[in-house]
Amino acid sequence: MLKKRIISVALIATMAVGLVALTGCDKGTAGADNELRFYTGGKDGVYYNYGQALIDEIEDKTDTKLYIQESGGSQDNIEALESGDAKIALTQSDIMAYAYNGSRMFSEDGAVNDFCAIADLYAEQLQIVTCASDIRTVGDLEGKCVSIGVEGSGTYYNAIDVLSAYGLTEDDIRPEYKDFGDSVDGLMDGTIDAAIIVAGAPTQAIEHLESETDFHLIALEDDYADALVESCPYYEKVYIPGDVYGLPYDTLTVAVDAVLIARNDVSDDDVYNILSTIIENKDEIAENNSHGADIDLTEASSIATVPYHSGAAKYYEEQGITVTTR
């Protein structure tokens, strides 16, 4: 009798394992109830890898649990916060402001106010990459096949902005909407002429290109960069130093910031755990992702477009910094 029971328990257990495997409902693929779903980006960008570096450190130091989610990028992530699918997300500072104000891509469905800020983390440079020797300026992209970012990305909107600064629209190029990994593959096999990638430099996908073939970054001319900054307050004029990708020149471009945000309903304790771990363990985070080296308390607390989460405000207050909350 006992033996029979053991056999049937084993059978049920085997069936349960099979069911889990079939439905993918194990912790590794879907996230457990107590895990905060953290929307990042595509696997060849910075968000995903940086996000994993944050998770490793946060789970090591606190009892807050996060589950990483691949995504299309900034716009996708904010929409996932709005729907409740995401609890934590990375996004670009410009896209965050557009969402909060209900402008641009968020004008049709209205402002998204279900989220607040945790920290401003690092700069994301607009990188225009090509292997074609006849493409030297943004103007040369006219008529060319250019990857301008996957749907749901922030990259797409920055690509439109930079084209527009040069008097071009999406109709003047042959646009492709590829993620960073596919963009670089397209550059290598010659199916696309150039790719626009908005992500912290160095970006994994471009480092991969560097290891495979010759490429160059296209600089913005000074006047055009100025015009871009003037037309949109979220851009900053920056140089990508040559040594980032082993190039013999620095490249003038614009950058936005990568920011960490949370849904309003995430607990103060979880947000406090996340922020305190990030600020206090930057060296450990930088060991897993070089952009961790840019973590800085003053920078983190400098967001002025969106209010901070009260759990973040509590941590900043302990450090002598008062931030705006809702």
Ligand code: GLU
């Ligand atoms: N900033 C990019 C976007 O939202 C994503 C960057 C990344 O994956 O590192 O389009």
